[in-house]
Amino acid sequence: MKLGAAFVFGCLCGLVMWGLGSQGATEDPTPIGPRWWPSEWGPGDQRGAANRLTAERAKQASRLIRDGKVYSLGRLYEYGMPLPGKRHFSLTIPGSPTGGPNGKNQGVYHDDLFSGEIGQIGTQLDGLGHVGVRLSGDDYFYNGFRRSQFGTAYGLEKLGIENVGVMFTRGVLVDVAAARGVARMKNGEVITAGDLERALKAQAVEVREADVVLVRTGHGQLWMKDNATFAAGEPGIGMEAARWLSDRKIVMVGTDTWATEVVPPEDPDRPFPVHLHLLVRNGIYNIENLDLEELAKDKVSEFAFVFAPLRLKGATGSPGNPIAVR
Numbered sequence: 001m002k003l004g005a006a007f008v009f010g011c012l013c014g015l016v017m018w019g020l021g022s023q024g025a026t027e028d029p030t031p032i033g034p035r036w037w038p039s040e041w042g043p044g045d046q047r048g049a050a051n052r053l054t055a056e057r058a059k060q061a062s063r064l065i066r067d068g069k070v071y072s073l074g075r076l077y078e079y080g081m082p083l084p085g086k087r088h089f090s091l092t093i094p095g096s097p098t099g100g101p102n103g104k105n106q107g108v109y110h111d112d113l114f115s116g117e118i119g120q121i122g123t124q125l126d127g128l129g130h131v132g133v134r135l136s137g138d139d140y141f142y143n144g145f146r147r148s149q150f151g152t153a154y155g156l157e158k159l160g161i162e163n164v165g166v167m168f169t170r171g172v173l174v175d176v177a178a179a180r181g182v183a184r185m186k187n188g189e190v191i192t193a194g195d196l197e198r199a200l201k202a203q204a205v206e207v208r209e210a211d212v213v214l215v216r217t218g219h220g221q222l223w224m225k226d227n228a229t230f231a232a233g234e235p236g237i238g239m240e241a242a243r244w245l246s247d248r249k250i251v252m253v254g255t256d257t258w259a260t261e262v263v264p265p266e267d268p269d270r271p272f273p274v275h276l277h278l279l280v281r282n283g284i285y286n287i288e289n290l291d292l293e294e295l296a297k298d299k300v301s302e303f304a305f306v307f308a309p310l311r312l313k314g315a316t317g318s319p320g321n322p323i324a325v326r
Contacts, residue, residue, distance in 0.1 A: 031134070036280065037143045050163075053210060058168045065326065070323055071295050077122045080227070088121075090113075090116060093113070098111040123291075125287045126316075126317050128142040129160060160315055166308045172301065173300060184222075187263070191237045215237060217234070217235040220289075220293065234258060238261070245284070253284065256291065260274060303326040306322065
């Protein structure tokens with residue numbers, strides 16, 4: 001080999017080795033891994049996985065309706081229900097009656113006065129403006145939107161729940177508790193990808209793109225019966241299961257727990273990583289505190305799922321009563 005060629009070869013080898021060493025030493029550019037924006041729907045998108053909901057998928061979901069039985073999956077909003085942290089719920093009638101009697105027909109009426117974190121208590125849909133990641137002095141959310149650019153005290157100017165739209169798609173119940181042979185999983189028990197696969201195999205059903213996947217742990221049986229245990233922690237999906245679900249391009253994960261994921265977390269230094277993986281990185285929604293017991297009792301594995309979030313401009317989430325129809 002001539003001197004010039006040897007010199008060039010040596011330089012190239014050095015650059016390659018330097019590059020390999022640099023890659024090995026470099027940490028991910030964000031606290032949750034590689035940069036996640038722009039999304040597959042473009043840099044201005046605010047709907048995330050809800051973009052997968054099409055007219056054709058709504059028609060396919062409607063064909064799952066066989067006998068027309070409707071299942072209410074929402075919890076009763078009432079005083080004393082489990083509330084995480086310092087959140088609160090209050091409903092009062094301002095005067096009884098609030099107004100009247102009026103006119104010759106002596107009509108009277110009641111009003112309601114509500115106070116609470118309207119999108120983050122009871123049965124709740126987490127919107128894409130609910131959680132983000134602190135990075136370089138700012139907070140980054142789905143599709144790279146920065147809190148400094150859209151967060152205000154009077155509603156979010158980006159990623160508000162009003163962007164989601166109506167959900168009408170195929171729903172799948174994954175009864176992990178039944179697959180494990182238990183009535184209720186314990187707080188802190190992790191649901192793995194293998195758990196999901198075994199439950200789906202036992203139910204002879206599969207997860208498809210644009211599905212809403214509802215995961216039953218049995219934890220919901222504690223609701224308003226043992227609120228202390230319900231709120232102290234929960235069984236839930238771990239990061240392996242979260243990646244398994246996002247790989248299948250679903251629209252939403254629903255659970256009979258208050259946070260979707262296992263609590264305490266698998267890594268004590270990384271609280272609520274599943275929220276960040278689903279909502280922030282993939283635009284996949286969470287709907288929490290569902291009542292899945294009747295679906296499980298009837299062994300319903302797939303159904304038409306319907307949910308219309310309240311059109312609360314700038315809100316981080318929505319209450320509501322999702323339904324399953326088989």
